[in-house]
Amino acid sequence: MNVKRIVVGVYAVNCYIVYNDNKKGFIVDPGGDSEDIINFIEQENINIDFILLTHGHGDHIGAVNLLKEKYNLQVYASMKEKALLNNCITNLSKSIPPFKGIELEADRWLCDNEIIDFYGDTIVIMETPGHTEGSICAFLGDIIFSGDTLFRMSIGRSDLPTGNTEEIINSVKKLFNLENDYRVLPGHGAESNLCFEKNNNPFMKNLNG
Structure with missing residues (x-):
């Protein structure tokens, strides 16, 4: 599986x-930064099927509507x-430039342990609340898309709204x-x-399993 990271937006989100x-x-x-995303898709001639959101904060959803409309995509969350x-x-999103407020409705709502079939590969969803109530991690082969959980x-x-310290520690x-x-491919910063x-990781190394 090929993965291209594109750092987007004022908060340097890993798309x-x-x-x-x-x-x-x-x-x-x-x-x-939808232009950067579109340029790579067009350059590589990729047929995009859907958008997967690890959570709903404005810095992670800024280009969703434009890409959904351009490529006729479904949104999973x-x-x-x-x-x-x-x-x-x-x-x-109302307070993140250049957005004026984004409100979204997903086309497919995901639950814990749900499996998404992707042309013979499987994407497994793990609910990992804490950063937001509906934060998820997505597993594809040996990759975790960890969003803003890890x-x-x-x-x-x-x-932040719907966040919970006890829940993120449990996640x-x-x-x-x-x-x-x-x-580990996180929502911000370097991979691990x-x-x-x-x-x-100081939040992990003292856990006893």
Whole structure:
């Protein structure tokens, strides 16, 4: 599987364009700078199927409507993120330039352990609340798209609307308890891997499983 990271928007969100060798793909968290995303898609001649959102904050959804309309895409998001996506104040898009307020309705609402079939590969959804109520991580092969739940050497903040400190610690523990190693592709910052985080991330290394 091929993964292209494009850093977008004023808060430097990692947007990922994921595509197989047959040029079938999907987009994770298109937070802005739609021109850069479109340019890569057109350059590589990728047929995009859908947009997958790890959560509904404005910095992660800024280019969703434009891309959805241009490519006739479906939007996938957690069912528990419905209220946040529908409110431009609580999803913070009203206060993030250059947006004037974004309200979204997903085409497919996802639940914990849901499986998305992607041309023979599977994307597995794990609910990881805490940064927002409906935050998810998405697993594809040896990759975790961790959104704003797990970063390299850190975790997401929990003081924004629908965030909860106890829940994000529990979500991090769920990731800690995974037995396999994974590439961790977060919503901001550098990529990592789960074994490194278990041994070095201050929010993980003292957990006992």
